Amino acid sequence: MTQWSGYLGLILQGALITIELTLMGSVLALIMAFLAGLGRLSRFFVFRALATAYIEFFRGTSIFVQLFWAYFVLPFIGISLTPLQAGVLALGLNVGAYAAEVVRGAIQSIGREQYEACTALNLGRWQGMRHVILPQALLVMLPTFGNNAIELLKATAVVSLISLTDLTFQAQVVRSQTGNTLVPFTTILIIYFVLALVISWGVRSLERRMARGLDGVRV
Numbered sequence: 001m002t003q004w005s006g007y008l009g010l011i012l013q014g015a016l017i018t019i020e021l022t023l024m025g026s027v028l029a030l031i032m033a034f035l036a037g038l039g040r041l042s043r044f045f046v047f048r049a050l051a052t053a054y055i056e057f058f059r060g061t062s063i064f065v066q067l068f069w070a071y072f073v074l075p076f077i078g079i080s081l082t083p084l085q086a087g088v089l090a091l092g093l094n095v096g097a098y099a100a101e102v103v104r105g106a107i108q109s110i111g112r113e114q115y116e117a118c119t120a121l122n123l124g125r126w127q128g129m130r131h132v133i134l135p136q137a138l139l140v141m142l143p144t145f146g147n148n149a150i151e152l153l154k155a156t157a158v159v160s161l162i163s164l165t166d167l168t169f170q171a172q173v174v175r176s177q178t179g180n181t182l183v184p185f186t187t188i189l190i191i192y193f194v195l196a197l198v199i200s201w202g203v204r205s206l207e208r209r210m211a212r213g214l215d216g217v218r219v
Helices: 002-040 045-060 063-077 083-109 112-120 125-162 167-178 182-213
Strands: none
Touching (some): 002 167, 083 125, 112 125, 125 167
8 A cells, every 4th residue: 555655646747747747738739829810910921921821731730740759850950958948838828829720710710890889999910909909809708718727737647758847757657666557547638637627627617717807799
């Protein structure tokens, strides 16, 4: 029993790394999503081209290859990353590319009358975007952002391939030391599920709170 409590401690340590990866990767993904999503809507060709290139590249290549490239290839050009940094970079850029299309689609879903209202109020392009369009578009984005965050959580398992001691890596350690596959992998299965439920609950709570703030405007 004492032995298994020690192994459970290893798995919980891995859970902390997984949570850390998920949080930091989500922040990077969110930043890239808004930069690329707004870039796709820019009036300037250069911004649109850069945003499109980023989105298509990271959606069109494997997360495994992106992770290996960040960890094994970047050192050849003088950029050495820790396994955690490489994991955050690969996960954030990959998920951010998918979320960028969510940003673009949500903004384009806002009715034309809202843009006309911005003009009537003499708001500039970015003032109108910040104060009128984005608050409404964000409510449209949230459910898919929640899905993206859960996908990022599950994708953190790939970092075990570069020896980062996340949930999956620690489960493999316990399996190799005990010869038991059922217990460690059932444990991390439950932990992943609980973490996904927490993300879903958080996003739904935020969605309800924002919807109350937009009563009578769009919801």
